[in-house]
Amino acid sequence: MTTSTSSFLEHLHTQRAHYRYKLPSRPDAGRFIDQLMRLLFPVTQDCKSISQHVEETYQHLNEQLINLLCPLEKNLPESPTEITERFFEQLPAIYDGLLLDAHAIADNDPASVGIEEVVAVYPGFYAIAVYRIAHELMKQNVPLLPRMLTEYAHGQTGIDIHPGAQIGRSFFIDHGTGVVIGETTIIGNNVKIYQGVTLGATYVAKSMAQKKRHPTIENNVVIYANATILGGHTTVGHDSVIGGNVWLTSSVEAHSLVYHQHQTEVRLKSLESAEPINFVI
CATH class of the missing domain: 1.10.3130.10 (serine acetyltransferase, domain 1)
Structure with a gap:
């Protein structure tokens, strides 16, 4: 040796x-x-x-x-x-x-x-x-x-759920792959979340260890796939719907509908000419 x-x-x-x-x-x-x-x-x-x-x-x-x-x-x-x-x-x-x-x-x-x-x-x-x-x-x-x-x-x-999170009754995770729920997250009753959802912090710093870094989700909220909700001061009000791919760092009131607006273009060729026909969805 x-x-x-x-x-x-x-x-x-x-x-x-x-x-x-x-x-x-x-x-x-x-x-x-x-x-x-x-x-x-x-x-x-x-x-x-x-x-x-x-x-x-x-x-x-x-x-x-x-x-x-x-x-x-x-x-x-x-x-x-x-x-x-x-x-x-x-x-x-x-x-x-x-x-x-x-x-x-x-x-x-x-x-x-x-x-x-x-x-x-x-x-x-x-x-x-x-x-x-x-x-x-x-x-x-x-x-x-x-x-x-x-x-x-x-x-x-x-599915990554920190054991310190507080989660209410009748919790529903569908599919689930990629879900992240941080340590200080608070989730109410009858909440549904889908794959790829992140309930995280806005930034990572050791000085924040004893502070609320993750969002609060009130009762009867639905969060669709790949939505990201960040921050300890962020609250999603009860009976709200958060659409897919939303990036949210501020609170929303109860009964809100939050969605990511995007434009998808579909191009088809005309049967009589080579010129494309454009549709905006």
């Missing part, structure tokens, strides 16, 4: 002592979230792995969460066991909320054939479910693990 290699390995060894956190296992975090989903919604289980032992699975999930929290113990407000108990006390409420989300998708997507299909295969529902589970842990001041869970869902679905 060369001197430079030895020096580099010594540097890596020393560096480890300076890390603030010991991380839970990322594969274990993914297994926990998927097994929890299979407990809550058996339709997500495949035929080979299906289990009839609900109580046994429930106990195993408790143990899994404690193990995930143990590496973070020095940075937790309570013991891993106490946090786990409190999390599972909230599980019935999380489950009820997820049923509302699933019904919102099934009721509003013409392509859906029912709630079982939504729960089993829709990436939007999966991303919302993982967010709601992670958000509960974040409310208990658990560091890192909530973000690990939502980033796992991000990798599975292409």
